[in-house]
Amino acid sequence: MNFKxxxxxxxxxxxxxxxxxxxxxxxxxxxxxxxxxxxxxxxLILRGENPVSFDSDCREGICGQCGLFINGRAHGPLDQTSTCQLHMRSFKDGETIYVEPFRSSAFPIKKDLRVDRQALDNIIASGGYISVSTGQAPEANQTRISSDEVESAFDAASCIGCGACVASCKNGSAALFTAAKISHLFQLPQGKIEHKKRTQNMVKAMDQLGFGACSNTGACEVECPQGISIRHIALMNKEYWK
Amino acid sequence: MYFSTDTATTPLAKIPEGDLKDKWSNFKTQARLVSPNNRKNYRILVIGTGLSGASAAASLAELGYQVTSFCFQDSPRRAHSVAAQGGVNAMKNYKNDGDSVFRMFYDTLKGGDFRSREANVYRLAECSASLIDQAVAQGVPFAREYSGYLSNRSFGGVQVSRTFYARGQTGQQLLLGAYQAMMRQVHLGKVTCYSRHEMLDLVTENGVAKGILVRNLDTGEISRHGAHAVVLATGGFGKIYYLSTLAMGCNGSAIWRAHKKGAWASCPSWTQIHPTCLPQSGNHQSKLTLMSESLRNDGRIWTPRVKNENRKPQDIPEEDRDYYLERRYPSFGNLAPRDIASRAAKERIDAGHGVGPLKNAVYLDFKDAIANQGKETIVKKYGNLFTMYEKITGINAYEQPMMISPAAHFSMGGLWVDYELSSSISGLYVIGEANFSDHGANRLGANSLLQACVDGYYILPQTLPHYLAQLSKSEKPDTNTAAFEESENQMRTQLRELCQINGSKTVDHFHRELGKILYDKCGLSRTEKGLTAAIEAIRSLRQEFYQDLKIPQNENGINEELEKAGRVADYLEIGELMCIDALSREESCGAHFREEYQTADGEAKRNDRDYAFISCWKSGDPSPVLIKEPLHFEFTKPTERSYK
Structure with a gap:
């Protein structure tokens, strides 16, 4: 196949x-x-030109390091597929393809298609965890958690931190990313104790780091390679205002 | 001769006294401690943020030490532990199926073909239960039964169900737990975290680790970091084969550069070739994606009975299918350990029974599982794996069998460590896949996540203080020393020189060539003749590399080609040592299969009389030096490793 x-x-x-x-x-x-x-x-290298700089690591759709805006969509034309899992059979022979970085004010461009997504780590640092130190944990089967609860928490926990939600949002909001972590931990009994403080801190961090506000357009959900639902944002908002 | 042997040195494994089950408690009882208010005076560098690195950084910071963490990825959450799919082993005996610490220890020791230390392996099994507790407390969503209790499945090489799993994303969820624990410490100011920073060199003074030199991959800036101890948690180097299941950035540079500063490397040739990966389909691939071993719980592996079969798999009747693992290994069947399953696949493919366009794969079939358990159950168990398979190949595996093939996956070898996870350099600790310790000559499935976590959460936080406590109180990390100066000059020159070669071939060209040599001659099976040829081929490739490499741009700023070149330069040296290591071991054991040493029915033939030792390689000029750490089996009797 040939492409422009x-x-x-x-x-x-x-x-x-x-x-x-x-x-x-x-x-x-x-x-x-x-x-x-x-x-x-x-x-390009053999022609003496500079290669195109882009991010990727695992190339199996789980590390979240790759992320390109392809023909105007984060991660390209397929739903629930990260850039590294996209194959050329999804394009037409001879097609012109636009390749751009994940643009957002909180993601400064480093070079070509590479952006700085450290702000997402900072959101996690502000509270995206259960505060348990090594050695403190009780026996694992002591708390029974229903299969449905775990699966529902897992849907949120499956976020790969690629930032497609931010790049797809017209406001540059990280609401889906932040809400996914809040919702993952809130839905498990061991995460409930801290949830109030966690929600407050993470939402505050998100605002301070230069991400925009959520206006519920739902673009993030459409582009999320893990198919994470915006219902988690509703949960975050509810918990935040409680 | 490609190496020399030093028989005068005997490595000190520092295994504690006592009965097998008491050794770890004995160590902990007698270990030196650092009092809580003194801990903040110690600076520890942790390189790598995978499961071992992140869990170590978090756990040490929780104790009160000052930790600096580095990773080359753009976020610590992306380290390659994230890609582990199937599960993590732990001895909980929740299934009441006869599991015990001793059985888990024995399975692992036997799985490794009796080429690891009893005491290390026992400790791994002993600490496994706590890890599950810890992960659940962190919010890891392990699979549950409808009753709300934790669920288990079975993995290769064992006859009990001790594998805990989180869909097909166990590594991701465990890593997020460790990453979040570390980010909590970042927030508390106890861990300083540098992403997009790659370690260039280990700095030592008088044989003691004093710090490292790192390069900021975004700016090209080189900085010095001094510390009381350095911890390498840099993972495996299976990417040396170019096509592998590893991430693009996985590399052996940190451990290799430490090796050049005096750290011994152990059994570098022991590479796990994973049996269930996507086959090579042409020259365009940059990696071979792994399909979790858990699929072998329900999938049946087969090849057509006749050679060059042209019918579609679904049109081939039962009598024309050869379920070769069930045929050759009736008691373990499709769950035979990885080395055995991979070799059996190679045997079928080499015999002309391979399938797929390049005839380089075997079928993994879910027809019977779907018929017996219903499609819904199979979707629940493996849905994301089937989706991933379809994304990559365009094939719906609910309707026709998957095609799989062996690919390089895990490095059992790595830097030598003693029982305390200390390398042969004082103050340099090595954890997780980067070390050689618990897996022997073959790692059992779902033991890598376990070992990485146990090293980081439970072992290092006990053994590192034991080292720190005996350092002189006045000792402060200092980077204004001759050793740092020399290392920095050397590294700057090396980077500049790579950029100035200005030849005609890309880094990837050399990497692919090296990969081909190693797959062919130091992969699933090895011979003296092949290994000798490989050493010569690698040497000439290395020479060509330094004459004909082309790197665009310079060492200032982002330069992916330069990053890759540094790693490939090291691979070209590691590859040679791998071949020398494989050549020196004139026996077959686990994943190390020397064709000259096999049983009548084609199984690995161990030689306990001459080779019951861990090979420790010391960097030497003109050739590496082999030091042997004898393995003593006090509590078990090495037997022929049979899964029939």
């Missing part, structure tokens, strides 16, 4: 970026999107 690419190039956080045209040829349909970019980069 329009890729965002930006030397560093301070310079102005722009879309640059590239072409890739003879790409197998089974190639992943990132492997297609790898191939482009090998060609």
């Amino acid at each position: 690419l329009k890729i965002w190039r930006q030397e560093n956080p301070k310079t102005k970026g722009k879309l640059v045209d590239y072409e890739v040829k003879d790409i197998s349909a089974d190639t992943s999107f990132l492997e297609m970019l790898d191939q482009l980069n090998e060609t």
Whole structure:
């Protein structure tokens, strides 16, 4: 397959970026999107040009490090699929593909398609945990938790921290990311004791870190590679105002 | 001769006295302690934020030590522990199926083909139960029965159900628990965390670890960090094979650079080749995705009876299918340990029974499981794995069997550590997959998460203070020393020189070539002839690397090619040591299968008389030096490892 690419190039956080045209040829349909970019980069390097800088690590959809805006959608055209799990068979031969970074005011661009998502770690540091030190834990089966409760908490806990929700939100809100952690821990009995303080602290941190407010457009839910529901945001808001 | 042997040195494993079941308590009873108000005076560096690194950083900070943590990823939550799917083993005996600490210890020791220390393995089993308690308290959503009690499943190489799991995302959930515990300490000011920072060198003075040199991958800036102790939690180096189940950034550089400063490396050639991965489908792939071993609980593995079968799998009748694992290993069947399952697949593929476009795979079939248990149950157990399989291959595995193939996965080898997890350099500790300790020559499924957690949560927080307590009180970390200066100059020169080669081939080219050599000659099976050829091939590839490598841009700022080049430069040296290690061990054990040493029916043939030792490699000029740590089996009797 052959493709025309329009890729965002930006030397560093301070310079102005722009879309640059590239072409890739003879790409197998089974190639992943990132492997297609790898191939482009090998060609660029051998031509003496600078390769396109982008993030990725596990390439199996779980570490959350990859994340590109492809044809105007976070992680590209497929639902519930991270960029690394997207394959070229999802595109038409000869198609022009726009590739941009996850843009948001809380995610400064580092270079080309790489952004700084440290703000998400800072939200977790502000309270996204159960305060138990090593050695304090009681016997695991002492607290029975129904299978449904655990599964429901798991739906929230499955967040991979990629930031697609933030990048897709017109307000640049991290409400889905923050709510997913709050909801994961709130739904488990061991996380209930701290939930009030946790919710207050995490919401406050989210505001202070430059993320926008949530206006319930639901774009985040549509683009979340893990399919995390905005009902968690409702839970967060309810707990916050309680 | 590719190596020399030092018979005068005997490594001190520091195994405590007493009965097997008392050794760990005996250590804890006698260990030196640091009083709570003095702990803040000690600075500890932890490199890596996977399960072992994050759990160690959190646990040490909770005790009151000052911890600095580093990772090369853009967030500590992304370390590759996140990708472990199937589960974590623990001895809870919730199933009442005859499990015990001794049985878990014995399964692990036997799984490793009696090439690990009894005392280490026993301690792993002993500490396993507490880990489940800790993880549940942190909010890890392990699977539950309808009654609300924790659920278990079975993994390869055992006959009890002791594997706890969180859908197919056990690693992710355990890592989030450890990461969150660490971020809590970041918030409290006890841990300073640097992401996108890669360790370049270990700095030692008079044979004692004094700190490290790191490069900020976003700015290119190099900084010095001094400490009372350095902990490497940098994971495995299976990515050396280029195509592997590992993340793109996984590397062996931190342990290799420590090795060059004097830390011994143990059994580097013992690599687990995982039997259930997606097969190679062409030259475009950057990795081979793992499909969890848990699938072997319900999936049946087979190949067509005839060679070059052209029918679709669903059209091949039962009598034309060869369920070769059930045939060869009736008591363990599809749950035979990984090394055995991988070799059996290779045997079928090499014999011409492979399937798929490149005839390099075998079938993993859920037809019977779906018929017996219903599709709904299978969706609940493995839904996300089936979805992942379809995303990558475009094939619906509920309708036709998956195609799987062996791929490089886990490094049983790593830096040598004693019972206290200290390397051969004073003040340098190595935890998790980066060390060689508990898995012997083959790791059992669901034991890697366990070992990483046990090292970080339970062992290091007991053994590291034992070291710190005997340091002189006046000792303060200092980075304005000749050793730091020399290391920094050396590293700056190395980076600059890599950028200046300006040849005609990319880093990935060299990495792929090295991977091919290793898969072919130091992978699932090895021979003297192949290994010798591999050593020569790696040496000439290394020479070419330094003459013909092309790196765009320079060492200032983000330069992914330079990052990769540093790692591949190390791989080109590690690869040679792997081959030398495999060559020096003239026996087969676990994942190390020397074709010259096999039983009549093609199983690994161990040689306990000559090779019941851990190989400890000391960096040497012109060739590495082999030191042997003899293995003593006081409480078990090594037997032939049979799963038939």
